[in-house]
Amino acid sequence: MTTLLTVERARALRRRLSPPEARLWVRLRRRQLRGLKFRRQHPIGPYIVDFYCAEARLAVEVDGQCHDHPDRIAHDRRRTAWLREQNIRVMRLAAESVRVDLDGVLEFIAQTALERRGG
Template sequence: MADGIGYQRARAFRRNLTPPEARLWRCLKGDQLAGLGFRKQHPIGPYILDFYCAAAKLAVEVDGGTHSNDAQIAHDERRTAWLKGKGVRVIRVRAIAVRDELDGVLEFIEGEAQGRIQSGL
């Protein structure tokens, strides 16, 4: 698990969600999405996940424009590989999709989570 510094950073991130993250969180919190429990800004190892469903071992990352540069893409790939090694599936949704296609994003997240739970991970 994350060290104390990771938990402090996660706590700060929880208070400062981006607008797309805040919009998605309003739909995920309180088990609103098909009864699935999600945590926001959840630390795992050296990383802080935007949203995490423990039952499905599913991380949901909301990617804005900065995720399209080469350095960030390489970082995201290393992060995803590390999390995969821990049994966590990472799905990425574009911030603009959260803004413009929220229902579709929620359907996608629910389908991924339910599929992992039903398959036994």
Template sequence: MYSPQITIARARELRRTMTLPEVILWQALRGRKLGGARFRRQHPVGPYILDFYCEDARLAVEVDGQGHEHPDQMRHDARRTAWLMLRGIIVHRIAAREVLGNLDGVLAGLKARVGGGLAPPPQGP
């Protein structure tokens, strides 16, 4: 899906300045550590940047801090989720405090979302 150059540049910047909960979750997801699912971080999709994206499951994972509890941000998030859903992408929101306090539970929930339909990770020689 086409993303404007400004969105791609912003995604690159966000990869360098991830929040602590995003870094912790990325360490647990990268390298197909979650049931063989491949995740991308700060992935541009159209005009939006997804915190994490699993293309095989068409799953966007958003780590939400306290700012997402503000009514204006909640309206923006709802519009964004609707836009993504129209394109077949499911949005899974996780509170940043959950990543910090219950990473195992977060990972179990994500593993259930990506499901068993993914191929196992390739095995080395």
């Protein structure tokens, strides 16, 4: 269940995307990626995912170096497991990949979303 606090946190996060998230959002918004609709900083239950495509039930996470910390790794695993229970696939992308190979990242996202959508 998504709470009001989670929704408020998501709104705040939308106003301060990281540079890799902002770079990716420019190419995902307005159905620019093969007509797929993405939302940014989207609340799902108790969590907020960086980008979400509802029609494919696909969450896209852009992970910076802070995700390498043991506490963060454990949190990410719990979160991914919970989302998987909701039939949501979580795609984790390194922020560096978004920076150096945006076109490749976009192709990977598109292929995965279209496969999950069934077309």
